[in-house]
Amino acid sequence: MSDExxxxxxxxxxxxxxxxLRAWAMDERDEVLSRASSDKGMLALTAGGYEPALLETIGxxxxxxxxxxxxxxxxxxxxxxxQEAAYLPVPARLGELxxxxxxxxxNEPRLDVRLLPGLCQHADPAGRTFDVMRGEExxxxxxxxxxxxxxxxxxxxxxxxxxxxxxxxxxxxFATHLTGELYRLLASQSVLKHSVADAELDAPGCxxxxxxxxxxxxxxxxxxxxxxxxxxxxxxxxxTLPSGAARHARLGARLSGLAIGLExxxxxxxxxxxxxxxxxxxxxCTRYTLALEALGHDSRRLDGEAAVLAGxxxxxxxxxxxxxxx
Amino acid sequence: MSDExxxxxxxxxxxxxxxxLRAWAMDERDEVLSRASSDKGMLALTAGGYEPALLETIGxxxxxxxxxxxxxxxxxxxxxxxQEAAYLPVPARLGELxxxxxxxxxNEPRLDVRLLPGLCQHADPAGRTFDVMRGEExxxxxxxxxxxxxxxxxxxxxxxxxxxxxxxxxxxxFATHLTGELYRLLASQSVLKHSVADAELDAPGCxxxxxxxxxxxxxxxxxxxxxxxxxxxxxxxxxTLPSGAARHARLGARLSGLAIGLExxxxxxxxxxxxxxxxxxxxxCTRYTLALEALGHDSRRLDGEAAVLAGxxxxxxxxxxxxxxx
Numbered sequence: 001m002s003d004e005x006x007x008x009x010x011x012x013x014x015x016x017x018x019x020x021l022r023a024w025a026m027d028e029r030d031e032v033l034s035r036a037s038s039d040k041g042m043l044a045l046t047a048g049g050y051e052p053a054l055l056e057t058i059g060x061x062x063x064x065x066x067x068x069x070x071x072x073x074x075x076x077x078x079x080x081x082x083q084e085a086a087y088l089p090v091p092a093r094l095g096e097l098x099x100x101x102x103x104x105x106x107n108e109p110r111l112d113v114r115l116l117p118g119l120c121q122h123a124d125p126a127g128r129t130f131d132v133m134r135g136e137e138x139x140x141x142x143x144x145x146x147x148x149x150x151x152x153x154x155x156x157x158x159x160x161x162x163x164x165x166x167x168x169x170x171x172x173x174f175a176t177h178l179t180g181e182l183y184r185l186l187a188s189q190s191v192l193k194h195s196v197a198d199a200e201l202d203a204p205g206c207x208x209x210x211x212x213x214x215x216x217x218x219x220x221x222x223x224x225x226x227x228x229x230x231x232x233x234x235x236x237x238x239x240t241l242p243s244g245a246a247r248h249a250r251l252g253a254r255l256s257g258l259a260i261g262l263e264x265x266x267x268x269x270x271x272x273x274x275x276x277x278x279x280x281x282x283x284x285c286t287r288y289t290l291a292l293e294a295l296g297h298d299s300r301r302l303d304g305e306a307a308v309l310a311g312x313x314x315x316x317x318x319x320x321x322x323x324x325x326x
Numbered sequence: 327m328s329d330e331x332x333x334x335x336x337x338x339x340x341x342x343x344x345x346x347l348r349a350w351a352m353d354e355r356d357e358v359l360s361r362a363s364s365d366k367g368m369l370a371l372t373a374g375g376y377e378p379a380l381l382e383t384i385g386x387x388x389x390x391x392x393x394x395x396x397x398x399x400x401x402x403x404x405x406x407x408x409q410e411a412a413y414l415p416v417p418a419r420l421g422e423l424x425x426x427x428x429x430x431x432x433n434e435p436r437l438d439v440r441l442l443p444g445l446c447q448h449a450d451p452a453g454r455t456f457d458v459m460r461g462e463e464x465x466x467x468x469x470x471x472x473x474x475x476x477x478x479x480x481x482x483x484x485x486x487x488x489x490x491x492x493x494x495x496x497x498x499x500f501a502t503h504l505t506g507e508l509y510r511l512l513a514s515q516s517v518l519k520h521s522v523a524d525a526e527l528d529a530p531g532c533x534x535x536x537x538x539x540x541x542x543x544x545x546x547x548x549x550x551x552x553x554x555x556x557x558x559x560x561x562x563x564x565x566t567l568p569s570g571a572a573r574h575a576r577l578g579a580r581l582s583g584l585a586i587g588l589e590x591x592x593x594x595x596x597x598x599x600x601x602x603x604x605x606x607x608x609x610x611c612t613r614y615t616l617a618l619e620a621l622g623h624d625s626r627r628l629d630g631e632a633a634v635l636a637g638x639x640x641x642x643x644x645x646x647x648x649x650x651x652x
Contacts, residue, residue: 019479120563129552130559160517160555176559177551178516185511190504191486222547222591225503226455229486233502237446266550 016076087120105112142310195235213257242288367635368401399464403441468636488585521561525575539583547591
């Protein structure tokens with residue numbers, strides 16, 4: 001297996017986040033030969049630790065000689081990361097991220113590492129607000145690689161959910177909502193921690209509880225703080241809820257619905273008849289699909305891993321093109 | 327001093343919360359003779375620990391003989407407390423809380439302890455939602471003791487901010503917002519923890535930052551999650567902010583304004599030309615006064631300690647009356 005990877009390896013894709021890194025061995029046709037991952041995310045590393053962490057993860061893939069392009073998106077390019085790849089301000093052409101990539105110095109001669117930049121947005125009279133992303137821009141580039149000239153609204157659910165407005169393959173503006181982090185803090189650190197549990201939506205009653213909560217929060221977002229405390233009060237008083245673990249799952253589904261419903265309330269004026277493109281994991285995108293549906297909006301999904309590989313592949317294609325041109 | 331307390335002691339007032347207890351030695355005219363406190367709140371105690379904790383705190387005040395009424399509000403009356411004083415459902419007459427008090431068994435013959443009940447609210451077609459309070463009802467009773475027949479909207483800011491609608495001395499409904507806890511979680515446990523610091527509003531620019539944030543959150547509560555992430559982005563990008571500690575204070579004031587502004591957005595339909603009565607500490611009530619003012623609403627303040635003593639005093643007055651009648 002390792003021999004086959006070594007023989008066919010054309011380049012390496014890396015998504016380096018705050019708490020972990022994922023890497024893919026890619027062949028000449030951008031097919032995945034192998035996968036690897038590590039828990040050495042940005043928060044666990046200092047600048048000198050990146051190259052060793054990378055070699056530990058992908059060292060087995062490297063052929064004996066030759067130099068392998070390694071395209072990296074995410075927090076490795078942050079100021080506190082391996083080396084800063086400064087944010088590109090919006091509007092930004094997604095097909096040109098690689099032009100702003102930086103190449104950190106490495107000791108291993110077989111590595112040709114490039115860190116892709118994130119995007120930033122400054123407050124302006126047109127209603128843009130300060131915002132940053134690092135990693136998601138590469139998934140957006142992946143969408144554009146698959147659908148050149150893409151125009152529309154894209155949502156990348158997660159700890160910090162991103163919404164991006166794309167026009168002809170450029171990001172014109174974007175908005176980050178703290179949704180996933182709010183959910184996690186409330187479920188595990190607040191007074192609600194004894195009342196809610198993470199819930200699968202196919203558990204009895206959970207889908208209905210989730211959808212009802214989406215509707216409530218999006219209809220009255222100002223009552224979010226009240227709706228939250230209401231979960232605790234319902235746990236104490238609501239006789240219609242099941243008991244035990246089923247009760248906490250139901251309330252957990254409701255908490256998830258409140259958090260996503262609040263986010264959709266904020267996006268209401270931007271949602272239209274056009275389908276929202278969701279990029280991310282199936283589980284999380286399913287929640288957003290349900291939530292959008294409850295408010296009368298269509299969506300479609302692009303897999304998160306497919307998007308990041310297509311985005312990094314776009315950078316690699318540019319490099320290959322350069323090589324062919326020279 | 328202790329002798330004077332022992333000689334003049336008529337009753338003892340206790341506010342027993344989750345994380346601490348505060349006690350006051352009171353004379354016959356409901357004047358405070360002495361104060362004491364302890365960090366033995368509900369979370370630090372099991373049922374058997376309450377009497378020793380109380381004696382440790384107020385034992386010095388007790389005369390050699392005779393039985394002293396001890397009126398207790400707060401979490402000591404919770405199911406997980408000393409002994410449950412079951413919630414009274416709304417509508418509830420605040421002058422009659424003492425009728426639902428419970429008297430836990432005690433070993434010390436000089437103690438005559440009564441735990442006041444909290445209030446609960448069940449969901450109903452009139453728009454009430456599940457809610458509970460324990461402790462704040464006694465402060466509301468204090469307002470009614472001072473202003474018999476009070477009618478109006480009352481706000482008790484805090485970790486779990488309470489809004490109560492009073493009619494002729496009864497609570498007809500109430501709403502709890504998780505505001506203070508949201509602020510604390512976000513300021514100390516979220517991605518924002520490196521960007522914000524607790525701020526005094528009289529620090530340069532902090533009052534303005536607070537008020538602007540109140541306006542933004544109350545105008546667009548659905549964007550709360552986005553406004554939160556915007557604090558992080560502003561910390562990274564906003565050149566108009568001061569640097570260092572002043573920067574974090576400014577952003578902390580903004581976070582506080584966002585949390586309170588979200589709450590006021592939820593209360594918007596209930597706010598009118600009538601002044602809101604705030605009950606609580608001067609620092610926190612000042613923020614609410616400013617926030618309400620920014621949205622065009624008047625308020626007035628009743629001190630939180632004065633309110634709880636007047637509420638417990640109302641219970642004691644009923645006991646005294648009983649004694650006189652018998």
